[in-house]
Amino acid sequence: MEPIDLRSDTVTRPTSEMRRAIAEAMVGDDVYGEDPSINDLEEMSADIFGKEAALFVPSGTMANQVALLAHTNHGDNVIIGVGAHNYYYESGAGGALAGVQFTVVGTGGLFTARDVDEAVTLPDHHFAPTKLVCIENTHNRSGGRIFPIGDIEEISMFCRLWGISIHCDGARIFNAQVATGIPVKEYARHFDSICFCLSKGLGCPVGSILLGDKNFRDRAHRYRKMLGGGMRQAGFLAAAGIYALKHHVDRLAEDHENAKILAQAIAENPGFDVDPESIETNILNIGIRDSSINAYQFIFKADELGVRFTPRNKRQFRAVTNLDFEAEMIPRAAELMGEALEASRP
Numbered sequence: 001m002e003p004i005d006l007r008s009d010t011v012t013r014p015t016s017e018m019r020r021a022i023a024e025a026m027v028g029d030d031v032y033g034e035d036p037s038i039n040d041l042e043e044m045s046a047d048i049f050g051k052e053a054a055l056f057v058p059s060g061t062m063a064n065q066v067a068l069l070a071h072t073n074h075g076d077n078v079i080i081g082v083g084a085h086n087y088y089y090e091s092g093a094g095g096a097l098a099g100v101q102f103t104v105v106g107t108g109g110l111f112t113a114r115d116v117d118e119a120v121t122l123p124d125h126h127f128a129p130t131k132l133v134c135i136e137n138t139h140n141r142s143g144g145r146i147f148p149i150g151d152i153e154e155i156s157m158f159c160r161l162w163g164i165s166i167h168c169d170g171a172r173i174f175n176a177q178v179a180t181g182i183p184v185k186e187y188a189r190h191f192d193s194i195c196f197c198l199s200k201g202l203g204c205p206v207g208s209i210l211l212g213d214k215n216f217r218d219r220a221h222r223y224r225k226m227l228g229g230g231m232r233q234a235g236f237l238a239a240a241g242i243y244a245l246k247h248h249v250d251r252l253a254e255d256h257e258n259a260k261i262l263a264q265a266i267a268e269n270p271g272f273d274v275d276p277e278s279i280e281t282n283i284l285n286i287g288i289r290d291s292s293i294n295a296y297q298f299i300f301k302a303d304e305l306g307v308r309f310t311p312r313n314k315r316q317f318r319a320v321t322n323l324d325f326e327a328e329m330i331p332r333a334a335e336l337m338g339e340a341l342e343a344s345r346p
Contacts, residue, residue, distance in 0.1 A: 004307045004333050009172075009200040009255070009282060009322035018203065018243045025239035029232050030056070031225075037235030041242050045209045048245065049194060050185040053217035055210045056238060057229050060171045061090045063195035063210040065097055065227065068132070070212075070219040071165040071193070074099030077128040079119050081109045083141030085169055086134060097227070101128050109139030110147060113154040120162065133159055136169040137187065138176050141312075144259075144283030144320075146176045149187065156190035166190070171197040171208070175281040178252040192216065201252050201282060202244035203323040206237045248323070255282040258321040258330065265334035271341045284319040285312060293344045302340035307333050 005011045014022065028034035042054040057063050064086040072078065078100045080087050086094055087102050094100050105115040121127040133155060137147040159166040168191045170176075170184070177184050188194045193212035198204035210220055224230060231237075256279075263276035263284050273287030286309075288295055295317045299309050309317045 001306065003303070004325065004329050004336070006319040006321070006325065006333065007308045007310045009320045012203045012323040014203065014205055014240060015323075017247070018240050021239045021243040022236050025235045027233040027235035030234050031230045031232060035233065035235040035238065037238040037242070041238040041245075042209070044242060044245060045196075046211060048184060049188040049196075049211050051188060051194070051211040052213045053211065055217050055220050055224060056234065056241075057195075057208050057210055057224055058206060058231065060085070060169070060195065060197045060200075060208045061093070062224070062227055062229050063197075063208040064090060064134075064167075064169055065093050066210060066220045066223045066229075067134075067167045067193050067195065068094055068098035068100060069223040069226075070216055071132045071167060072098055072100050073131070075128055076100050076131040077103055077121050078132045078134060079103050079105055079116055079130060080134045081106045081111050081136060081139065083109050083139070084134060084136050085140055085171065086136075088141060100132075103130070109136060109142040109145055110151070111155075112151050113158045116155055116158055120164070130164055133164055133166045134169060135166070135191075136171075138172045138281050138283075140172070140283065143278065143285040143318075144172065144175065144281035146179060146280050149180070149182055152187065152190050165192045167192065168194040170194050172200055172281065174249050175201055175252055175256070178250065179256055179281050193220075198241045198244060201255060201322065202241075202248045204237070204240040204244050207241055209241070251323075252282070254327075255321040255323070255325075256280075258282075258325060258327055259284055259319075261327065262319065262321065262330050262333065265330055266337060269334070269338050269341070272337070282321045284321075285316055286319060287316045288341070290341075290345070291315075292346050293341065298340055298344045301343045302337060305336045305340050305343075307336040307340070 030038045045054040139145045195210040198207040
């Protein structure tokens, strides 16, 4: 029996219909701008998000790093939320590649225009000039939290008033759309650039899209090349993205529902700390109440039994519902978690 894999929504495999779209894709050399499937995906994405232009890149990390490079110069300051992906999970690339420093604001990945106002550096050469604000929506590390649209609007207005660019790491922005009913186009209009991931909830094997105006795309295209992100006959990957945008967006609601039901099942075990009412999208942060049990040891035992998770720290781990996780797996997953917890006791 295959393990129940809740490590991430990146572990999904292409459906048979997506594989068919991949096999039938028209391809060309995208470095020359001649791959018809890449061009179609970029045009389709720009239309969905209401942006002038889009750029296909291999990963969400590259999308974020290209955005940092395109919006800033070495030595600039970037304001971000606590636990932001481009600060926490991208191997120090912001400092190493873009040469920026980060100012972290807010709590739980969220922040307000007032937080930005207080963090903006003074126009004095003693300080790194603040050139960019980055918002992550939904916010991975805080458990798939949705960044409130009202706060986004106020932050955007502040940035435009002070000539500061604003970027959205929207790797899971379609989860926000499905959960709130707010179209991604409405989210996107508040940002100078926004990216989304094809290989998470949308179920594609590879790729992200970075969007902005035509001048931004031109700068981003150069940095994509610089980082080694130019690919040749990548239309096979783009065909999966086109299929996903047509067929896999609305079904994210199933992942959200499964996450809530899974949280309720887990909460019945007093050994775990999870609040079903706090689940907004498809990510659960689950604590272990017994301080003698290490989350890493629990995850090792759970893997042996056939259910997989990702550690957050020694006391907490993450579960992410996804395209390959079905509702009928929930009772078995909760049962195996209980067995793994008992097996982890010293």
